[in-house]
Amino acid sequence: MLFGYARVSSADQNPAHQVDALARAGVEAENIHLDHAGGAKASRPQLDGVLARLRGGDTLVITRLDRLGRSVLHLITLGAQLRERGIELKVLDQGIDTSTAEGRAMFGMLSVLAEFQRELIVANTRDGLAAARARGRKGGRPPKLTDDQIALAQRLYDAGENTVAQIAAMLNVPRTTIYGHLDKNKSTATPTVHPLGEKPLNSVAVVRVPRTCPTCGYEPSTRAEAAHQRGDLAVAWLHPNADDPGSVVIRSHCHHCEPESPAFDVACQVCGDGPILAGDFAQAAQCGGDLPAPVAHWLLESGWTVEPSLLCPDHAREVAR
Known part of the structure; x- marks a missing residue:
């Protein structure tokens, strides 16, 4: 079956020529x-929708490659996912059809260009940082919190009367910023011993957070930036699974690839820890007030209590005692 996807950058632009071309192609x-x-990070719910509808043997038809991918790397990633699922891609204006050997070869050339582009960006970034350091300048993002605010956040967290989400709201910063600055080893709360092999969700103190972003591959160049990034990567983001609408995809994001709004905090009522919903999950939670069914199922499978209060696995076990 043929499925078509079209995109315009704003409501003022007319998509009629794309829609007509897709119709002429038999969609x-x-x-x-x-x-x-x-924009590179704009939400694209219709793209998510068509990817969810596609099945093996189907063909996705677009007018141009730039209508599909946010970037070359994103485009190549989508192309690889389609191939793995047995779905063909047809690009009308550029004569690409991955059902043919020529089309697959042309698309493969794009992957080489994408890798070359990524290496150029990394090399240019390192050269720029080296030149800045030679002039006495330090890299990394400026801190969002002052030393006094960090100390206040730590005191509030240690007191155990405010959740991480509440502390973030008080200081008017994202929850990920608070995670990046809190020293949970200093907390007065009694630590919970986890069975071998279990990893508490979003626990900065217990789980060793990687330095390099597993989603976009960005690697910090300074110690200060690495500290910020580890705080960002300590948070689990739950995304809809395009291949299985009844399940979730768990990703970690650094500052560079963090999803745009909407985002929805799933915070334990006791400690404030928990994942963040992205995309359609966040939209549904904000509009309906209830957690999407795949998210609720995932939380229950992970040891959370959903009703009557939202409790993480640690505090759900404490209540059960």
């Missing part, structure tokens, strides 16, 4: 998905 009107989104 039925009900199978054409249209997004109004611009």
